[in-house]
Amino acid sequence: xxxxxxxxxxxxxxxxxxxxxxxxxWMDVPVDFKPGTYSYTAKAKNxxxxxxxxxxxxxxxxxxxxxxxxxxxxxREGFKDRLDKYRSFQLFMDICVRCGACADKCHFFIGSGDxxxxxxxxxxxxxxxxxxxxxxxxxxxxxxxGARELTVDVIKEWFYYFYQCTECxxxxxxxxxxxxxxxxxxxxxxxxxxxxxxxxWAMEPVANCFRTGNHLGIQPHGFKDTLEFxxxxxxxxxxxxxxxxxxxxxxxxxxxxxxGDYFGDPGTYTCMGYMMLFHELGLNYTWSTYASExxxxxxxxxxxxxxxxxxxxxxxxxxxxxxxxLGGECGxxxxxxxxxxxxxxxPADFLEVPTSPITGTRFENAKSTKMVHITEFTSDxxxxxxxxxxxxxxxxxIVTYHDSCNPARAMxxxxxxxxxxxxxxxxxxxxPENTIKEQTFCCGGGAGLGNDENMxxxxxxxxxxxxxxxxxxxxxxxxxxxxxxxxxxxxxxPVCDYWAPGVAVTGVHEMVANALLMKGEKERTTNLxxxxxxxxxxxxxx
Amino acid sequence: MILETxxxxxxxxxxxxxxxxxxxxxxxxxxxxxxxxxxxxxGRDSEKLSDFLDRIIKIRAIQDFxxxxxxxxxxxxxxAVREELGGEIRNDQLFEELLEFEHRIDKLALIAFNTYMxxxxxxxxxRVAEVKNRVFSLLKRADMIGEISEQELDIREENIDSVV
Ligand code: SF4
Ligand code: SF4
Numbered sequence: 001x002x003x004x005x006x007x008x009x010x011x012x013x014x015x016x017x018x019x020x021x022x023x024x025x026w027m028d029v030p031v032d033f034k035p036g037t038y039s040y041t042a043k044a045k046n047x048x049x050x051x052x053x054x055x056x057x058x059x060x061x062x063x064x065x066x067x068x069x070x071x072x073x074x075x076r077e078g079f080k081d082r083l084d085k086y087r088s089f090q091l092f093m094d095i096c097v098r099c100g101a102c103a104d105k106c107h108f109f110i111g112s113g114d115x116x117x118x119x120x121x122x123x124x125x126x127x128x129x130x131x132x133x134x135x136x137x138x139x140x141x142x143x144x145x146g147a148r149e150l151t152v153d154v155i156k157e158w159f160y161y162f163y164q165c166t167e168c169x170x171x172x173x174x175x176x177x178x179x180x181x182x183x184x185x186x187x188x189x190x191x192x193x194x195x196x197x198x199x200x201w202a203m204e205p206v207a208n209c210f211r212t213g214n215h216l217g218i219q220p221h222g223f224k225d226t227l228e229f230x231x232x233x234x235x236x237x238x239x240x241x242x243x244x245x246x247x248x249x250x251x252x253x254x255x256x257x258x259x260g261d262y263f264g265d266p267g268t269y270t271c272m273g274y275m276m277l278f279h280e281l282g283l284n285y286t287w288s289t290y291a292s293e294x295x296x297x298x299x300x301x302x303x304x305x306x307x308x309x310x311x312x313x314x315x316x317x318x319x320x321x322x323x324x325x326l327g328g329e330c331g332x333x334x335x336x337x338x339x340x341x342x343x344x345x346x347p348a349d350f351l352e353v354p355t356s357p358i359t360g361t362r363f364e365n366a367k368s369t370k371m372v373h374i375t376e377f378t379s380d381x382x383x384x385x386x387x388x389x390x391x392x393x394x395x396x397x398i399v400t401y402h403d404s405c406n407p408a409r410a411m412x413x414x415x416x417x418x419x420x421x422x423x424x425x426x427x428x429x430x431x432p433e434n435t436i437k438e439q440t441f442c443c444g445g446g447a448g449l450g451n452d453e454n455m456x457x458x459x460x461x462x463x464x465x466x467x468x469x470x471x472x473x474x475x476x477x478x479x480x481x482x483x484x485x486x487x488x489x490x491x492x493x494p495v496c497d498y499w500a501p502g503v504a505v506t507g508v509h510e511m512v513a514n515a516l517l518m519k520g521e522k523e524r525t526t527n528l529x530x531x532x533x534x535x536x537x538x539x540x541x542x
Numbered sequence: 543m544i545l546e547t548x549x550x551x552x553x554x555x556x557x558x559x560x561x562x563x564x565x566x567x568x569x570x571x572x573x574x575x576x577x578x579x580x581x582x583x584x585g586r587d588s589e590k591l592s593d594f595l596d597r598i599i600k601i602r603a604i605q606d607f608x609x610x611x612x613x614x615x616x617x618x619x620x621x622a623v624r625e626e627l628g629g630e631i632r633n634d635q636l637f638e639e640l641l642e643f644e645h646r647i648d649k650l651a652l653i654a655f656n657t658y659m660x661x662x663x664x665x666x667x668x669r670v671a672e673v674k675n676r677v678f679s680l681l682k683r684a685d686m687i688g689e690i691s692e693q694e695l696d697i698r699e700e701n702i703d704s705v706v
Contacts, residue, residue, distance in 0.1 A: 034606070104555045104564070112605060113552035113567060264676060432563045452669045459604045459665065467566035494668045
């Protein structure tokens with residue numbers, strides 16, 4: 001008995017429980033798939049539609065991932081292929097000096113404290129295999145040279161951490177060598193796809209896109225219905241009947257949006273915003289039921305898939321005989337349009353350099369892609385005083401602006417959205433400098449990670465953004481977070497709900513449409529969301 | 543001490559980076575734990591306390607911790623006080639005060655557990671809300687169809703009525 005008692009720790013000892021995680025090298029800590037921190041796997045039917053390898057039902061928590069028998073060979077070959085094909089990849093594998101400048105710049109690391117979410121370590125997950133397989137020192141010195149064997153555990157680790165990177169490229173802003181960890185993640189995901197290891201939130205949209213042109217698998221008549229539904233709502237609000245040009249041959253402009261804009265709130269309000277603006281301008285434009293999706297989850301899958309899904313944009317522009325293309329508020333869509341479309345599916349020499357029919361401005365910046373961002377278009381209208389606006393209608397909103405990663409970092413779209421917002425809102429406040437513009441913090445749910453099963457990871461990754469939102473909420477009373485990205489409009493809602501409750505998310509053109517004075521409109525009493533306009537609250541109550 | 547519950551590579555960052563936006567986890571924890579300590583020392587266990595607590599627990603509730611690990615930091619406060627003020631307590635025979643203080647910490651731990659549960663519930667709420675919102679427009683359309691069939695039903699009933 002007394003012996004037993006002596007084994008019982010004293011209260012004091014109990015207090016000294018060590019919460020420190022074990023000090024093992026990162027290479028030796030295997031991944032633990034806990035609910036809330038990973039995405040469900042791609043369904044076999046989606047892989048089959050796309051003709052992708054190894055379709056099967058499986059879960060990351062399974063011991064056996066049912067990899068192809070010769071999986072090592074597949075990875076090795078795939079790795080080598082890509083080193084040969086992409087010089088940047090080879091370079092990124094070789095030149096990192098592990099200076100650590102990127103280490104604390106990733107929102108997933110900042111929010112989770114998991115060292116393998118440091119960009120440098122994320123890349124090291126691949127680099128270590130690269131050293132072992134493709135460098136002499138790695139082959140000879142192994143671990144000493146930072147090299148390690150390719151094992152099933154490594155594949156599991158890749159899956160876990162390459163689907164904990166939103167490919168936002170914040171880290172690359174800080175790397176003195178310009179190493180882009182997002183591209184390493186893309187390579188990692190490509191290799192995983194060779195083994196049939198993808199996530200459904202990315203592959204279902206890809207498969208849908210492949211069949212119907214958009215992420216949600218909405219067919220042409222559904223698309224038409226939806227837009228007409230919006231037109232009815234707009235008529236209720238303004239008394240103006242606007243028409244919806246669809247697949248109109250010979251229109252001057254083809255308009256392409258992410259499907260999130262016509263599918264889910266609050267994107268739908270932004271979609272109505274575009275429609276109202278174009279109606280007021282009398283723009284000769286058209287929607288397309290084929291190019292019904294500007295978003296491209298191919299970007300989160302493989303280079304080949306980007307190309308396959310993007311091809312419809314130019315093809316449709318050609319078929320309809322338009323002069324140039326205008327694009328809506330989307331994030332990753334613009335990375336594709338700006339950096340890949342021209343090389344992959346261009347040159348679009350059948351199109352003209354985009355010129356605004358209202359102001360005559362030639363968009364020289366889009367000379368090559370022939371595609372203009374809607375905030376470039378609208379800010380140009382405002383600059384030339386072509387719109388009648390009453391920003392007072394947005395006086396119930398105290399706004400801040402979230403730079404979506406891709407427009408800000410991949411195409412340098414910084415000032416245009418701000419210019420537009422300042423023209424339609426009287427209350428605008430910036431978040432702290434190190435959380436916006438090129439240094440903007442990701443929403444935590446891009447690159448296919450915005451599914452609900454992955455919510456905890458998203459909230460971790462969304463914390464740096466949420467923290468900055470909360471700051472301006474407390475300081476200035478901010479109640480709206482504006483952004484120009486369809487993914488953001490979905491993923492920032494939970495981020496705000498958790499970290500800064502009370503702040504709602506809005507697109508920029510929703511606010512434009514609220515402020516827009518339209519010819520022949522009846523007196524509006526509410527904004528697009530049905531909230532009473534400032535000064536009209538009593539009218540509403542009656 | 544709380545920061546030590548993170549992996550070593552991370553805890554050094556959490557401690558060192560002082561910019562509140564570059565390092566929101568580290569700074570929130572340091573700031574709020576200080577506030578909590580102050581409140582406790584002055585014996586004010588007001589609403590403020592649970593506000594401070596809320597900010598820390600919100601973070602730990604969605605990180606890689608078990609429920610116990612997420613709130614265990616409260617008990618570290620006991621250690622902190624014993625270490626900091628141990629000499630004084632012994633010299634001045636302040637054991638009663640110490641007990642009283644520790645009693646307050648225990649109460650705080652209970653509040654912490656509630657807060658933790660609230661945060662977890664919030665996460666699930668958010669998940670459900672997101673799924674709902676996603677199918678919202680589908681439902682809207684489905685509702686429209688529903689309306690039509692209800693109308694049809696009415697017409698049929700009328701017809702039946704007229705036959706009867
Ligand atoms: S900043 Fe660049 S060179 Fe430095 S560790 Fe990161 S990737 Fe490597
Ligand atoms: S690209 Fe973004 S998510 Fe990926 S490692 Fe860099 S900062 Fe993190």
